Amino acid sequence: MDGSRFSLWRTAHRAFKVFNKEKKLNRYKASELIKKAFPAVSRSENSHVNVKGNKSPYDGDTLYWSKRNSKLYDGATSKCLKRQHHSCGHCGLKFMDDERVQLHHIDGNHDNWEPKNLIAVHHSCHQHIHTGKTGKV
Numbered sequence: 001m002d003g004s005r006f007s008l009w010r011t012a013h014r015a016f017k018v019f020n021k022e023k024k025l026n027r028y029k030a031s032e033l034i035k036k037a038f039p040a041v042s043r044s045e046n047s048h049v050n051v052k053g054n055k056s057p058y059d060g061d062t063l064y065w066s067k068r069n070s071k072l073y074d075g076a077t078s079k080c081l082k083r084q085h086h087s088c089g090h091c092g093l094k095f096m097d098d099e100r101v102q103l104h105h106i107d108g109n110h111d112n113w114e115p116k117n118l119i120a121v122h123h124s125c126h127q128h129i130h131t132g133k134t135g136k137v
């Protein structure tokens, strides 16, 4: 990195901070402004500022986590999850927490592992199925 480029980067970096702070822009907008103002440093600026946010279980993107975490399951459960679009077969809500996903045998025969006979349900829904008055076991 030569000296002039480095000082330009520092100027841009300082401007980035100023934009960010004083104009209350989000990071993306601030870096776009910097790119326009200092096109020569866009590359180093890009490597310096990582605008790709980290996914967290709390950002509302539950489908992302359901898909990701379904890898932890054996084939039968993940097939069920896929077929049901990661929704509970009983209440229809998306799975939020994989520990609560259980497989229910529709015909009550726990040796029947036909895909048709299996639905993925929440733990609480599963209890409801079995303690409810549907007569199914």
Ligand SMILES: [Zn+2]
Pocket (backbone or CB within 6 Å): 088, 089, 090, 091, 092, 093, 121, 122, 125
């Ligand atoms: Zn449910």
Ligand SMILES: [Zn+2]
Pocket (backbone or CB within 6 Å): 103, 104, 105, 126, 129, 130, 137
């Ligand atoms: Zn069951």
